[in-house]
Amino acid sequence: LAKTTQPISMDSYEGQEVNITCSHNNIATNDYITWYQQFPSQGPRFIIQGYKTKVTNEVASLFIPADRKSSTLSLPRVSLSDTAVYYCLGVTTSGTYKYIFGTGTRLKVLA
């Protein structure tokens, strides 16, 4: 499974775009890059997943370059309610479908 590395914490202001980068140098061909969001006292919630290039949904965009050694989660115009921990994980689709969460990035949105 791909080991991922993310910044421990980030601060941003309301209305700004936030980009959180994740490094995954040993990502395997079968791995999908997936991001989860976790609010205090709740379980994580799926945000977005991708394999390569760019994926966009109603919540975020995910950019994965051609070499797939990193990825960037982009949150447009954040609000106070986006304050949460964001996890990047590589999920293998061959074999056992294990999900390994790291420590995540703690995003704090300021007014």
Next chain:
Amino acid sequence: NAGVTQTPKFRILKIGQSMTLQCAQDMNHNYMYWYRQDPGMGLKLIYYSVGAGITDKGEVPNGYNVSRSTTEDFPLRLELAAPSQTSVYFCASNPIGVSASSYNEQFFGPGTRLTVL
């Protein structure tokens, strides 16, 4: 659908006591997982199951046991509670499609906050 449900929400145990954390899902998902999350830390995988009757160890299985007799239920058993098992426990499930090239998101329960004194 109720999704993934967990009981109890909170529990305080004394050292050496035993208990079972219950997890159920009504989405007919094949895969189920147990995680623990210590304060300020990420989630660590304890055990997982790919279907009824099949379980496997995750990153931190010591001190825990699981069983999966039905698709819906995946209980986690603590036999001899220790202070190091004080944590929040999350159960999750996801459907694994027929195609190995697809990915399926995990759905998490609300968690069980366990304190061992």
